[in-house]
Amino acid sequence: MMRSLSNIFWLGTKELRSLFGDLVLIGLVIYSFTVAVISQAQSSSQELHRASxxxxxxxxxxxxxxxxxxxxxxxxxxxxxxxxxxxxxxxxxxxxxxxxxxxxxxxxxxxxxxxxxxxxxxxxxxxxxxxxxxxxxxxxxxxxxxxxxxxxETSTPAPVNLVTRIAFNPNVTTAWFEGVMGIINSVTMLAIILAGAALVREREHGTMDHLLVMPLSPFEIAMSKIWANALVIAVAVAIALYLVVRWYLQVPIMGSIPLFLGGTVLYLFFATAVGLFLGTIARSMPQLGLLYILVAVPINMLSGGMTPVESQPVWLATIMKASPSTHFVSFAQSILYRGAGFDVVWPQFLAVAAIGALVLALTLRRFRAAIATAGA
Known part of the structure; x- marks a missing residue:
């Protein structure tokens, strides 16, 4: 067990060095959690402002x-x-x-x-x-x-005095919602792209053959890629929440950021596993990009970040309840917008962990088959 954990750790550090050596992917990470979040928050205003x-x-x-x-x-x-x-x-x-x-x-x-x-x-x-x-x-x-x-003239008062109370976002400011949602959507996007690109990059550079002749199991190779890419995204999310959302956009975070980061790490095991699964199918980066569009774009659009799940057709909403991304968006909004604690969001955490574990198991099975085929 200790030897396996050591292999996973050192392989993961190799993945980190490879990732930081790829300026395009690092630039994508920085852009997605800074400029993209700011532009989404400030350019997609949905309230009336200075209309002529x-x-x-x-x-x-x-x-x-x-x-x-x-x-x-x-x-x-x-x-x-x-x-x-x-x-x-x-x-x-x-x-x-x-x-x-x-x-x-x-x-x-x-x-x-x-x-x-x-x-x-x-x-x-x-x-x-x-x-x-x-x-x-x-x-x-x-x-x-x-x-x-x-x-x-004398008029009779209205029979009902309507008082409107807007919770969580009293000024109905779009930036408060879009800034956080920009980070949430970037998590899924980058987790899939980075994990998939890590496997495709091994194949394109010919380093997968080196791994196959080493005393390493497919599980160790897969888990090293998952934890390394998940770590980069988790750190980027934390920096974006504190510096971009809180400091630059001046969006108040109601709940516990560490609790949200814990849930994000749990979700990243699912998202990076999906990226790794697509990486076993794609033979090049352009193919990975096409597969990403087919998988990740519907996940982001239907997970509740752009439109409420309740507003979707019943059959589609039922299907999306089986997606960890739906539960991720749900507990993210509960924690960051409403200040919910673990006693409120633990069912979503459990759903993400359970479904994510199943997807991870299927991915590891597919990864072993792909490794065996490459070795043959």
Missing amino acids: IAVVDEDNSELSRRITRAFQLPYFQSPVYISQGQIEPLMNSGRFTFVLDIPPNFQRDVLAGRKPSVQVNVDATAMIQAGIGSGYALQIINTEVAWFVARA
Whole structure:
């Protein structure tokens, strides 16, 4: 046993030296946990921010001016007054995302209870801002009209006082979610690529033949590649969480980072085993890249990081429950977003360990067969 552990350790150090000598893979690791995380967090904003808006005020009343003043930063830029004839050319040129057209006699019709219409022209090529901004505009207009009418006449209070409490992300800031999810998605991607590339690299460089003539078992060779690549990714995850997410993006981490890292190491045995399995199939790096697209992209897309599992078709959600990536995303969000402890996430830890052990066993069996074929 001690001899086997020693072989696994020293083979793993050889893998680390080989990995750090590959500048392309090291650059991929650094990029994935720094620039990629920052760009995903800051460039995929899903909240309304400084949307351009213009107003055609054909009423020029106290109510129309009050509605115009209600569109303020940080959601909207200061409204610009334009004429009705400028609406189409200015929107076609992309100058404004929203144009509010308040009709003549709007205030008089509101006070008379005639329910006049206000036209909101929206440039839907800015899809996220268009969808969210339309709802914001409707809420602003209704609020200002309700306040104006209530001041003009006595109105009955609403029967229900609705109070909204947003947990974990009170400002609904996209960067808080996307920054952490960028790290989670990179874990699966790099675990598969690095482990698979380690095996393909041995085959391309001809060093696999050297390993076969040494007194080493396939188990020792496979486990050395798994622990070495898992260690690199675990360290990169820790650095990214502390320096990129906490310090640079200013995202508060609610839970225990060491607990999350422990779960990540558990998950990495599954992800690196998948990479090693693909490495036994691929004969070159381009082939490994194609296999990665077929396997890892669906795993990342359907694991709950991009869309909730509950929103997927029942049959697909049932299948994804058998994937450790789904449980990994679940306990990662519970720990980092909600501050959950081990007493909450242990079922997900157990599921990752059990399914990961099964995949690892199948991978080792496939790896032995591949080694035997190469030796023959």
